[in-house]
Amino acid sequence: xxxxxxxxxxxxxxxxxxxxxxxxxxxxxxxxxxxxxxxxxxxxxxxxxxxxxxxxxxxxxxxxxxxxxxxxxxxxxxxxxxxxxxxxxxxxxxxxxxxxxxxxxxxxxxxxxxxxxxxxxxxxxxxxxxxxxxxxxxxxxxxxxxxxxxxxxxxxxxxxxxxxxxxxxxxxxxxxxxxxxxxxxxxxxxxxxxxxxxxxxxxxxxxxxxxxxxxxxxxxxxxxxxxxxxxxxxxxxxxxxxxxxxxxxxxxxxxxxxxxxxxxxxxxxxxxxxxxxxxxxxxxxxxxxxxxxxxxxxxxxxxxxxxxxxxxxxxxxxxxxxxxxxxxxxxxxxxxxxxxxxxxxxxxxxxxxxxxxxxxxxxxxxxxxxxxxxxxxxxxxxxxxxxxxxxxxxxxxxxxxxxxxxxxxxxxxxxxxxxxxxxxxxxxxxxxxxxxxxxxxxxxxxxxxxxxxxxxxxxxxxxxxxxxxxxxxxxxxxxxxxxx
Numbered sequence: 001x002x003x004x005x006x007x008x009x010x011x012x013x014x015x016x017x018x019x020x021x022x023x024x025x026x027x028x029x030x031x032x033x034x035x036x037x038x039x040x041x042x043x044x045x046x047x048x049x050x051x052x053x054x055x056x057x058x059x060x061x062x063x064x065x066x067x068x069x070x071x072x073x074x075x076x077x078x079x080x081x082x083x084x085x086x087x088x089x090x091x092x093x094x095x096x097x098x099x100x101x102x103x104x105x106x107x108x109x110x111x112x113x114x115x116x117x118x119x120x121x122x123x124x125x126x127x128x129x130x131x132x133x134x135x136x137x138x139x140x141x142x143x144x145x146x147x148x149x150x151x152x153x154x155x156x157x158x159x160x161x162x163x164x165x166x167x168x169x170x171x172x173x174x175x176x177x178x179x180x181x182x183x184x185x186x187x188x189x190x191x192x193x194x195x196x197x198x199x200x201x202x203x204x205x206x207x208x209x210x211x212x213x214x215x216x217x218x219x220x221x222x223x224x225x226x227x228x229x230x231x232x233x234x235x236x237x238x239x240x241x242x243x244x245x246x247x248x249x250x251x252x253x254x255x256x257x258x259x260x261x262x263x264x265x266x267x268x269x270x271x272x273x274x275x276x277x278x279x280x281x282x283x284x285x286x287x288x289x290x291x292x293x294x295x296x297x298x299x300x301x302x303x304x305x306x307x308x309x310x311x312x313x314x315x316x317x318x319x320x321x322x323x324x325x326x327x328x329x330x331x332x333x334x335x336x337x338x339x340x341x342x343x344x345x346x347x348x349x350x351x352x353x354x355x356x357x358x359x360x361x362x363x364x365x366x367x368x369x370x371x372x373x374x375x376x377x378x379x380x381x382x383x384x385x386x387x388x389x390x391x392x393x394x395x396x397x398x399x400x401x402x403x404x405x406x407x408x409x410x411x412x413x414x415x416x417x418x419x420x421x422x423x424x425x426x427x428x429x430x431x432x433x434x435x436x437x438x439x440x441x442x443x444x445x446x447x448x449x450x451x452x453x454x455x456x457x458x459x460x461x462x463x464x465x466x467x468x469x470x471x472x473x474x475x476x477x478x479x480x481x482x483x484x
Contacts, residue, residue, distance in 0.1 A: 037066035037112040039074070039124040046128060053131035056097055056238075057164035061090035062124060064112030075119075076110040083111075094166055095130055097238040103131040133162035134240040137171065137232045139247055142328055143299055148251045150287050151311060154191040154304040155247070159234045167236045174231050175205060178221020184209060185234065187216075191303050194224035197255035197311045201225065211303050225254040257283025259478065260312040264290045264319025264335040265461075272461045273318050280475040285312070289335060290324070297335065299328035306342045314352045314482050317343070320459065321360040337367045344371045352452050352482035356460040359412045372455050373420035373444050377412065378436025386411045386458065388465060390427035392440055397423065399476060400469035404462050412457040416442045423454065443481065451481040 042061040048054065064071040075083040078095070095106050111123035140156040161167045172180040175192065183190070187209035195204040195218060205222035206215035222228060230247045261277055261284050263270040270288045277284050287308075289297035298304040309315055319335045326338070336343075336357055346353055355372060365374055378384075386392075386408040391401045402424065415437045416422060424441035444453040454477050456463075464470050 032068070034114070034116045034118050035066070035068050036118040037064050037069075037071050037114040037120050039064045039110055039112040039120045041108075041110060041124040041126050043126065046126065048129050051131065053103055053129045055133050055163040056095045056130050056167060057092060058095060058128055058130075059090065059092045060108065060110075060126070060128075062110045063089055064120070066112070066114045069115040071112045072115045072117075073113050074110055075113060076108065078109075079107050094164055095128065097130055097132045099237075099239045101132070101238060103129070105129055132236070132238040132240055135159065135161040135168055135234045135236045135242045137234045137242045138245050139230075139232065144247055145250060145299070145304075146292070146295065147249065148253065150253045150285065151197050151255060151308045152191055152193050152304050153228065153230060153250055153252065154189070154298075154300050154307075155230070156189050157232055157245075158188070159185055159242075161236050163236065167238075169235050169237050169239070171232065171234045173207065173219060175219055175222040175228055176202075178219055180233070181207075181217055181219045183207070184216070189300070189303075191300075191307055192219070192222065192230065193307050193311075194222055194252070194254070197224065199224060200254055208303060208307065211306075222252075224252055227251050253285070255311055256285055258313040259284040259316065260309055260314070261286045261316045262309075262318070262339075263288035264317070264322075264324075266290060269461055273316075276461070276471065276474055277316065277478075280471050281478045284316075290319070290322075294324045295327045297324060297327065297338070299326065301338045301342060305339065306345060309342060309346055309351070310349070312351070314354070314478060315343075315346060316354045316356075316478070318356040318460065321358045321363065334363075334368070336372075340368045340371045347371075347446075347452055350446060350450075350452060354454045354477055354482075356456045358459050359457060361410070370417070373417040373442055373453065374455075374457075375415040375417045377414050378434065380433065380435045382430060382432025382434030383410045384413055384434050384436065385409060385429040385431055386426055387429055390429070392424045392426040392458070392463060394424055395422045399423070400472050401466065402463040402469055402473065403465040404458075405465040406462070408458065408462060411440065413437045413440050414457055415439070420444050424456070426458065450484045454481065 040063055073085055073087045075085050077083045097104050106128040108126050108128055109123040111120040113119050137157060137159045143156040145153060159168055159171060168185055171183045171185040173183045174180045189210050191208040192205050195206050202221060202223050204218050204220050207217045207219060209216050227249045229249055231244050233244045234242045259281055263273060274286055323332050324335050325332050343353055386404055388404050388407050391403050393401050411428060413436060416439055420442040422439050423443045425438040426440045428438055440458045441456045443451050446452045
């Protein structure tokens with residue numbers, strides 16, 4: 001940038017001197033003609049070449065003077081374009097570089113118009129040297145799943161351009177060696193799901209934006225039941241292309257049955273549930289969200305868990321009262337609280353949901369209570385014991401009695417909501433002045449009278465003294481009550 005003080009002063013002095021000479025050359029009483037305004041750009045030249053040229057986003061400032069009135073507005077034009085009126089004295093311009101060109105020069109003109117409509121006949125001018133910079137795109141690494149995922153790959157990404165993000169033109173996505181497909185650059189949360197979740201091998205995958213329930217496009221080259229590398233690239237308005245960014249290898253597990261078993265327990269207890277399900281149901285898929293210190297849980301319950309679970313007809317969710325931290329956001333909560341909106345959506349879509357869980361004393365039911373048809377817990381002091389010589393008995397069904405192998409010091413009987421049917425009550429032993437309900441399991445029906453929710457608040461793996469009965473209950477729920 002150069003110092004323009006002397007330049008501006010000389011022009012102003014010349015204008016004033018001209019007016020002085022003109023005034024004294026006029027006869028007394030004559031009206032002086034209006035003088036046109038002068039226009040100045042704050043810098044006289046931009047002497048940059050080669051790699052030092054400006055990017056396509058440039059801020060320019062200007063001003064005007066009028067010795068016998070005032071500047072009313074300005075007009076500017078770019079190259080041979082039309083004059084554009086403005087009342088501002090600066091603007092940030094996004095200059096366009098022609099497609100496939102690396103650099104260009106922009107001719108910028110600005111002229112003042114005074115209060116009588118007189119226009120500066122010698123507009124201020126500057127040549128703006130531009131060089132296009134390529135854009136960039138990157139996966140948000142923390143948002144990606146670990147090296148293995150069930151059906152769904154969800155991620156966030158960023159795209160930018162040194163010339164200004166408004167110069168970004170197109171984004172492209174592909175899986176492995178598949179074809180590049182254009183994506184909407186306004187959508188920064190993307191999920192990829194095999195179009196046929198049960199078909200093993202390389203094929204098509206559906207791409208979902210944000211929380212959309214329907215896919216927006218299809219890509220090929222996706223390996224269901226295999227390893228995938230997802231890639232991104234972007235282009236700008238000059239057709240400059242970014243470097244390609246790639247994920248690490250991600251193995252995608254396919255769907256093998258119509259039952260999804262979701263675990264929220266440690267490895268030992270999770271194994272018990274897998275044995276219990278496999279002994280009484282064929283072709284179930286398992287995922288343990290509590291595994292790896294809780295890092296296996298979805299980073300995005302919506303849409304990741306929702307897109308996964310919606311491929312199944314039945315969902316068995318077993319967890320306890322422990323808190324988990326979301327591996328992406330760090331938010332703490334019960335796993336069922338994270339899953340509650342998805343569970344409600346599944347039930348609304350006539351999926352069948354079995355939940356086995358436990359609640360901490362004083363648990364807040366604001367998030368999950370309505371979803372699971374729990375009205376409330378006892379507010380009395382003390383605890384309810386479930387001794388190993390007592391039974392849980394079914395109410396109005398042919399379900400067998402259940403019994404704990406061990407003495408359960410604290411249970412979670414509850415008052416069911418009005419839309420629930422009591423499935424099991426337990427012979428509980430009050431302690432410390434406790435009084436309250438005896439319900440430990442309910443079921444709920446849809447508008448057609450079909451059972452679409454079963455809830456146990458004494459965890460099913462603890463009701464294992466009569467193992468044959470425990471197996472029979474699992475079989476009756478999954479194969480009979482949910483068989484519609």
